Amino acid sequence: MVRRAEFWGGLFWLAFGVFVTWQGWLLELGSLREPGSGFVFFWLGLLISALAISIALNGVRGKGPLLGELWQGARWRNVLLVILALIAFGFLFEQLGFVICSLALLLFLMTFVDPVKPVLSIPISIVAAVGVWYVLEKVLLVQLPKGSWLEGLPLLG
Known part of the structure; x- marks a missing residue:
């Protein structure tokens, strides 16, 4: 699990998504009819977080390359x-x-x-x-x- 590239990539993007969501929340959401300056950031951060969780779960399930294999053959x-x-x-x-x-x-x-x-x-x-x-x-x-x-x-x- 911990050695899968998807797990670590998912955790990175989850942290990024949570940060974007939090910053959007701090900027004021507003409403659907009158969105605030943080509206798009908040929902985009939630979307990034959801996708990151699915990627991290694939890493936990053992799918994808190992972390060491990820950089083999890099130029x-x-x-x-x-x-x-x-x-x-x-x-x-x-x-x-x-x-x-x-x-x-x-x-x-x-x-x-x-x-x-x-x-x-x-x-x-x-x-x-x-x-x-x-x-x-x-x-x-x-x-x-x-x-x-x-x-x-x-x-x-």
Whole structure:
């Protein structure tokens, strides 16, 4: 029981669900017709808790992999590369802007983490970065950083 990954995962999500439920309760629930600021958090926390209990019970019943088997075959180099790339993305986001940072991140991930041929990775990266920028900036009207070095160019504004 204690060695099953589902049991420990279920306990983690149960703790998270209880925390979200408690915070929702503290924010004031309101009523169904006039929900308060904690209404959605409260009910979402209860849903997370219920699902977590079912997962933990599967672990108690002996279903699922053992905790030691869960990490066998993990590619830790790739995990580290992704974490470092996301940290670099966060630090450079304001200076370089959304499009350049997203393009660089996607190219890095498709070149070093999970290699894809350049014939595919370059157009996919360009279309994804510019496409997401277009949807966020032009359709949803979300202001994204253009990059301090691109401030004067009308190209992205």
